[in-house]
Each structure stands twice: as structure tokens, then as C-alpha cells.
Amino acid sequence: MSETPPDLTRPGVSRRGFLQGSSAVAGSLGMAVGAAEAQQAEPSADARTIALTVNGTRRHVTVEPRTTLVEALRDTLGLTGTKIGCNQGQCGACTVLMGGTRVNSCLTLAVMAEGTEIVTVEGLADPTGDLHPMQAAFAENDAFQCGYCTPGQILSAIACIEEGHANDAVEIREYMSGNLCRCGAYPNIVAAIEQVRDSEQG
Amino acid sequence: MAQTINTRVTRTDARRKVTGAATYAADEIPAGMLHGALACSSIAVGTVTSINTSVAEAEPGVVAVYTHETLPDYKTVKGFYAGGPGSASFWPMEGTEIRYAGQPVAYVVAETAAAARRGADLVEVSYEEGESRIHMTPDDSFVVGAGEDSDGMILDQGDLQAGLDSAAQSVDMTFTTPFQHHNPMEMFAATAEWRGDRLTVWMPSQSVRTLRAGIAGAYGLPETSVRVISSFVGGAFGSKAGITPYTMLTIAAAKGVGAPVRLIVTRPQMYTVATFRPESEQKFRLGADAEGRLTAFEHIETAQTSQFDMVVNAGTHITRAMYACPNIRTEQRLSRSDTNTGGFMRAPNEMQTFWGLESAMDELAWKLEMDPVELRRVNDAREHPTEGVPFSSRSLMESYDAVAQSFGWADRGREVGSMTDGDWLVGYGCATATYPTNILASNARVRMQASGNAYIALAAHDVGTGTYTIMAQVAAARLGVPVEAVDVVMGEASFPVAPISGGSTTAASAGSAVHDGCMKIAQQVATRVSAMSEGPLSGVDPAQVTLDDGTLRGPNGQSQSLAEALSMLPEGEVEVIGEFRHPALTNELVAATFKGGYGTAGPVTPDFAMFAFGAEMAEVHIHRYTHEIRVPRLHGAFAAGTWLNRKTAHSQLLGGMVWGIGSALHEVTETDSARSRFLNANIAEYLIPVNADIREVRVEMLEEQDDYVNPLGVKGIGELGIVGTAAAIGNAVYHATGTRLTSLPIRMSDLVST
Numbered sequence A: 001m002s003e004t005p006p007d008l009t010r011p012g013v014s015r016r017g018f019l020q021g022s023s024a025v026a027g028s029l030g031m032a033v034g035a036a037e038a039q040q041a042e043p044s045a046d047a048r049t050i051a052l053t054v055n056g057t058r059r060h061v062t063v064e065p066r067t068t069l070v071e072a073l074r075d076t077l078g079l080t081g082t083k084i085g086c087n088q089g090q091c092g093a094c095t096v097l098m099g100g101t102r103v104n105s106c107l108t109l110a111v112m113a114e115g116t117e118i119v120t121v122e123g124l125a126d127p128t129g130d131l132h133p134m135q136a137a138f139a140e141n142d143a144f145q146c147g148y149c150t151p152g153q154i155l156s157a158i159a160c161i162e163e164g165h166a167n168d169a170v171e172i173r174e175y176m177s178g179n180l181c182r183c184g185a186y187p188n189i190v191a192a193i194e195q196v197r198d199s200e201q202g
Numbered sequence B: 001m002a003q004t005i006n007t008r009v010t011r012t013d014a015r016r017k018v019t020g021a022a023t024y025a026a027d028e029i030p031a032g033m034l035h036g037a038l039a040c041s042s043i044a045v046g047t048v049t050s051i052n053t054s055v056a057e058a059e060p061g062v063v064a065v066y067t068h069e070t071l072p073d074y075k076t077v078k079g080f081y082a083g084g085p086g087s088a089s090f091w092p093m094e095g096t097e098i099r100y101a102g103q104p105v106a107y108v109v110a111e112t113a114a115a116a117r118r119g120a121d122l123v124e125v126s127y128e129e130g131e132s133r134i135h136m137t138p139d140d141s142f143v144v145g146a147g148e149d150s151d152g153m154i155l156d157q158g159d160l161q162a163g164l165d166s167a168a169q170s171v172d173m174t175f176t177t178p179f180q181h182h183n184p185m186e187m188f189a190a191t192a193e194w195r196g197d198r199l200t201v202w203m204p205s206q207s208v209r210t211l212r213a214g215i216a217g218a219y220g221l222p223e224t225s226v227r228v229i230s231s232f233v234g235g236a237f238g239s240k241a242g243i244t245p246y247t248m249l250t251i252a253a254a255k256g257v258g259a260p261v262r263l264i265v266t267r268p269q270m271y272t273v274a275t276f277r278p279e280s281e282q283k284f285r286l287g288a289d290a291e292g293r294l295t296a297f298e299h300i301e302t303a304q305t306s307q308f309d310m311v312v313n314a315g316t317h318i319t320r321a322m323y324a325c326p327n328i329r330t331e332q333r334l335s336r337s338d339t340n341t342g343g344f345m346r347a348p349n350e351m352q353t354f355w356g357l358e359s360a361m362d363e364l365a366w367k368l369e370m371d372p373v374e375l376r377r378v379n380d381a382r383e384h385p386t387e388g389v390p391f392s393s394r395s396l397m398e399s400y401d402a403v404a405q406s407f408g409w410a411d412r413g414r415e416v417g418s419m420t421d422g423d424w425l426v427g428y429g430c431a432t433a434t435y436p437t438n439i440l441a442s443n444a445r446v447r448m449q450a451s452g453n454a455y456i457a458l459a460a461h462d463v464g465t466g467t468y469t470i471m472a473q474v475a476a477a478r479l480g481v482p483v484e485a486v487d488v489v490m491g492e493a494s495f496p497v498a499p500i501s502g503g504s505t506t507a508a509s510a511g512s513a514v515h516d517g518c519m520k521i522a523q524q525v526a527t528r529v530s531a532m533s534e535g536p537l538s539g540v541d542p543a544q545v546t547l548d549d550g551t552l553r554g555p556n557g558q559s560q561s562l563a564e565a566l567s568m569l570p571e572g573e574v575e576v577i578g579e580f581r582h583p584a585l586t587n588e589l590v591a592a593t594f595k596g597g598y599g600t601a602g603p604v605t606p607d608f609a610m611f612a613f614g615a616e617m618a619e620v621h622i623h624r625y626t627h628e629i630r631v632p633r634l635h636g637a638f639a640a641g642t643w644l645n646r647k648t649a650h651s652q653l654l655g656g657m658v659w660g661i662g663s664a665l666h667e668v669t670e671t672d673s674a675r676s677r678f679l680n681a682n683i684a685e686y687l688i689p690v691n692a693d694i695r696e697v698r699v700e701m702l703e704e705q706d707d708y709v710n711p712l713g714v715k716g717i718g719e720l721g722i723v724g725t726a727a728a729i730g731n732a733v734y735h736a737t738g739t740r741l742t743s744l745p746i747r748m749s750d751l752v753s754t
């Protein structure tokens, strides 16, 4: 899988400049000042560096035990395709595949993902840019409006077929009900999944 | 040239949306960004007596904890209902006063989102708690502006009492609707970055220009110093229209810490830091003669509002446009309680009122022993019943006839409880949908090159509505190029003026500006090539040249493609500003829009009343023993002028109908009356339809021509689909069970006695 690594070296504000302009309290002295610098700087005492394999690429990230997978993906690795819709396990917007299984990445600690294969929406299209069949089917069936739930829906939909839970529309609706869509694109989402299922069988 | 209008075009931003490349506000991570978090009040009314921030400040990773005493350079703006851009008139963290539960009391900045949230949890606030009440009290309500400028808030036409007295049948019913929250999937977020006196704000917005004007005004900055960016919006539904406290707090906090700050409001906090759909009461008295013709129509709407704003969503202005009746009386009332200020939520005037009106019409039909579709037919108005102007177009009965056909209305059993399916009671119900056609001024920059590429820029937004795509389609159709050759940029306040993405106005108003831009390009090119000594249009009168699918045509059959004509110009391209100024837009309205406000004309103009119409039919199944309610089928037929994109328009109507099912069966913000708080402030306990709740939803899109509304003949459809759905479902419940429901949402417990 091809992946452009996020630019972790882009300049953050200098620590000195930051402190001059701020009313920072003593507790923050000596701390990293932002997401982009989090890896190079010295974060909190119980932070640790782990290896995450995301979309086929192994990356080292420094996280705290409480850092969730979604925040590690978005804020540390810059993979913002994965969305946060509730941050409490209720909506499925943050769905990614972990070891081939769909998980809510807001309910998964980053450290739990060490040693597993993570797939996010950025890792679905092939290196030449051809869309994954599920991405193409979502586009063609207009299986979204605002697109915010879409990365989670697509990963969930891929897993739904993979799990063998896409035998008919009733089953698809049931097994896709962990992914909320406030735009109400559900019938089109079901149509997209049926289309991919049928083409895989065909 | 393939047809590009009134056809199914895949969204031009589809690829970005399915690959994760579409950037929503919280996806922008400026270098050195810190994270914000809000701490909110646990009481509804009272005073903050002290705030201890030391524990929070000692938390590793926390950079700053701001309170009303320490937040530097915090600015506020006037509330919308006081004529400003703000979501409410009362601003938190200006002092110690608490006026609603969940009011921000402290703002924490930290190095990670987790540390910020933890810091917010650790802020210790002491209060002196006062008396509060979360629900409105219709007995203690008032008419907005009565006495001086009532603006139609009370209307009395004919003789209501005489109409009731002469009626063969009448109904007198009171309906209620609950508090509801928009709950777009994208959480509210704002990122602010100061560079000296220049400010950039990334924020999901329905009106970037309103944001910029308001923020610049508050800080006394020229608008050119403020950038507001909202490239993609993860659903809005009215919740991202005004300037909210969380935005201004984030801007101040970023200034305070001297670094960019991003705040992602938590899902529970989303219930109190922006707006919501106020609860309401809808009283109807209808009378009809033996043939069903209305003799009396009275609607009194009372809606909740906060203690410090008057949220007027004038639903009676819409209901009284529906049916012909000589004696009409309407009244628009408000009742205050202790909440943040509510606002617009998808179909803000229509959802609640059509639950009442269309349920009352159904009841009247049963009393008259009439088919409810026929009751609508005999009362179909050709002219606005209280404004005395004709409808610019009105396809209500065409919609009923189309949906009756697709739904199989003729199979409906005549009696209550006459249809069953095993252990399920089956009912059919119908209701009218409508939405006013609102008009706003708009500009759009349009550039076309000899290569056949076109570029469009305007400060409009794509909140999921397909705006990027339909703007490209309008240009492609006029300029005769493929949709893919048109590059559309939007969502930046510095682009040409476009309307707020609200009131279902963008496609019609902004689309008409793009149309005008294309016509202007044709005119300019025709003028220049006709003055040349050579070329197919040399010497023709440019005033007589027309543009037809990208081809310039002279009066005597001369023709040249626009691209070819452009290649004869040394620049190889022409750029113009397209404008849409409907004759109904007064100078004041145009000025309001150009100042960042909302200068809306319509739906009634001196010449016409402009509305889109539709009809919906629902089949419900209610389990005989468990009373479980299912909606296996919901059909709708709609007519709204020209369909620009049948694919995205279909999704908008479908999504609206799904919202209607939510309003009918799921959605309610529960309250804790003792503490005046919203209780189920999350997206699992605030029920919205999930995939398994939605079965067959069919959308029929009828052809309709309307030459008055705008040059494209387009009426807005973002809200049409939700209107009437709840009543169609409620009416089907009545047909199945004989139980007439009057409050939303409909629950199994309402049907236990059936």
C-alpha cells in the first residue's frame, strides 16, 4: 500500500515564542506544544512510543495510555479521514478495521492497537488511485450527503460483507445499524452494499 | 453534449468524500495547535460564586484555564433575534450569571484533546442556585410584537365564529411537539489561529460571511484581516447558522495562549452551546361544510423561547397558506423558560405545525366520512388564502395523485382497523408537505477559458446538499462543457457574496447567480467577436446573439462555440461576476445580505406566493400485543420546479423523509424538570433513525415549470421532505388502531390501550 507519511517535521510554534504570548501555567513548562511536535518532544511521564501499522505502513507514535486510537490517527498521524461523531462509542463515525475487524476507534486505546493491522479510509483506494469497490459503490449510489459518516460507513460495509452479514437487505440494515447517518442516506447505503456483494459473488 | 440538468449526476466531491480527502473544519491542524475544552454549568439558573482552577491547572498537559475573570479579550456579538449574527443574545463567561444548564463556565487549553477534557472535568465551580423551569407554560404566553408592529403575528380574516357555526363538521384539537436537537454527525468545532492582527477561523458554517462580518466587527478588525473557512460541513440542519459562544471563546482563548486552538465540542455539550427546536403547542379549530369545503380555519401556535430572546418561527404563516377558506384566524405566541435560545431546525416553521394541521385535517376527513385525499382536493387553493396573490405554481394535487398511484392508496380499507397482516394491525395515512421558496441575493465569480475549463467561486456552502455539484452543473449546461471541466470553490468568506445555507435557498439563489455569470460571459464574448473583422459572428448585432448549450448563435443562423470564440480573444478567457437580484428583493434586503445578514424575500411577493409542494403516504404496522410500531413503507411525491440534479435532490428528499420518521417515532430531547436540564444529551439516548428503522422509502419527483421564482425555475428542497411525514404516520396509526395521537414522538406506550 502506498501512503505518504504525514509531515511530522512541519514547524510548530517555538516553545519560547509560545510561552511569551501565553498565560501558561507552570504545569505545562517543558511540555510539547502541539500535535505536530508531540513525537519529538518530551510528553507526559507515562507516555510511551508504540508501533502502529496503519494502511500497511509501520509508524512509531508517542502516546499516553489514555490516548484513543482515533486521536492518535487524527491528531498524531494526521490521518483525518477517520471522523469523530461522538467520541463515546455511539455513532460509528470513527470505525476502522483492526486486524480485519471493525472497531470504534474512539473506544479503542492506541496502545491496544499495537501489533495489529489498522486500515483507515485513506488505505482503501489502490496505489494508482482506483477506488475500492465499496468506495465506488458509495459514490455511484449517492450513499451519503454531507459525507461525515461515510469513512466509517464504508469500512463497516466492507466488514459487513466480509463477516457474511450481507445476505439480504434486512440483515444489512441490522448489521449496519451501528453506523449512524444523520443525513438519512440509509437506503442508498444498503443499495451500495448489495451492489458490491453481488459483484463479488458474480 | 450530454444533458447536465434534470439528470442524475454523481457528486463532483464524491471521490473526496469516499477517500477521506474532504476536509471538515476539525481536520485542519495548524502547526503548533493546542486543544480546547469547555466546562459547563451543572445548574440552570443562578450565580457562580467561585471557580477553583488550580487542580485543573496542575493537570499535566494543561496550558491554561480561563474563566469569566481571566479570559482575555473575549468579544461577543448581538443575537440573531436582536438583529445580530449571534445564536443568542445572552453570552456566557461575561460574568457570573447562569441562565441555562450546560452554559460554558470555563475554557481549558491543553496540549492534547484528552488533557483538555480532563482539565475541564477538574474545574471546580460553586454556585448559588436559583429557581428554574425548563418547560414552557402556554397559559402564560404572549403574542410577539402585538399592539405595535404585529407583522401578521395575529391575523383575522372573515368571521371565524360564523364559519364554525355554519360548519357541518368541525374539529378542535391541540397537538404538541417536543424539544429536538439537530445532532449533525459532525460535532461542533472551531479552530482559531491568530497571526498578529490577522485571524483565521476554521469552522463548519452555514454562513461564512455572517461569521466573518460578526467576528471582524466584534474585534474592530477590517474584514480583510479575518479568514473564515468552511470547505465541507458534516451536516448542519440549522445548527451551524449563527455565531455561537464556543466560537468566540475559542478565538479569545487562541489569543490568550498565543497559539492556534481547536475546540471540538463534546456531543453532550452540543445540546446546550448552540440551538435546538423549541417545544411547541399547536391548537387547531377547523370547520367544513358537508362537501368538505373549509368554512373555518384557526391555528394558534405557542412555541418555547428562552428568557432572553424571542425565537419566532412563524408556523402560522405557512399553515394559513395551505387551504382555501374564507374565515381564517391565526395567532403566533411564545412562552418563556430557562434554556439556551432555540433556533432553526430543519423545517423550523413547518415540522411542528404540519404535525398539527395535517392530523387535524385527517380527523376532519373521518368526521366527514371523506377520503382524506379528497378533502385536500376540495380545499386546494389556487390563490394564497390570506394574501390574495396566486401561487407561482402549485402541484399539490398532482403530488397526491402521483403518490396515491405509487403507494396503492386505492387499496386502503375504508374502516378503522380494517387491515391486518397476521398479528400486525395495518394502517395507511397521508399528509401534505410544503416549503416556502425563499429568495436571497447572490453573486458568483465565473471564468471560462478557451480550453473549455470553467472556474466558479462563491461564498456558498455544501452542507451535504450537493452544492459543489449543482453549481458545476448549471455552468456546464450553459457553457456547453462537461461537469468535470467546471472547478467550483466555496466555503470561504472572501469569495463573492452567496446566501446563508438555510431556508432551502442556495440552489435557487446561488445557482441563478452562476446562470447569470454564464450569460454575461456569452454577452461579452459576443460583443468582442462580433467587432472582429473575421470569424463566424463577425458583424452580427451582439444583442441578438443567444447562448445555447455552449454555442453562440446569431440572428441568421451564424454560430460559433463559446470555447472557439474565446480562443479568438488575446486573453483566451473571460471572467465575470454573475448576479441574482430577484425583483422581489428590495434594496434593503440586498444590503442586508451584503452586510453578512439574511435579506430574505418570499415566499409571498407582490405578484405571487411561492411554495414547493408534496404529498406523503405511510403504511404503519402495529403489533397487536406488543404495540411495536413499524413503518414498512413511506412514499412521497414532490414538485419543486426544475430538478437540477435528480440524484442529489432525491437524496435530499429521502433524507428529509427519514428525518420525518425520526420526528414521528424517535426524536425527543428528554428533560429533567427538577433541575431544568436536557437529560438524554448524547446520540444513543436521543434516538435518531438507524439503518434498521428505515425500510422502503420511495421518492417521486414530478416535473413542474415555474418561470417566476428565478431564472432556473428552481425551488428549494432541503426541508420539504420532512414536512408532513409525522402526520402521515400518525394518521396511519389512527387508521390502524382508532387512536388519535396528539403529541410527538409516537410511542408504543401511547398505544397500549388499543
Ligand code: FES
Residues within 6 Å of the ligand: A083, A084, A085, A086, A087, A088, A089, A090, A091, A092, A093, A094, A095, A104, A105, A106, A107
Ligand atoms: S466517534 Fe466513535 S463511535 Fe462515535
Ligand code: FES
Residues within 6 Å of the ligand: A143, A144, A145, A146, A147, A148, A149, A150, A180, A181, A182, A183, A184, A185, B185, B234, B235, B464
Ligand atoms: S452522510 Fe451526513 S451523516 Fe451520513
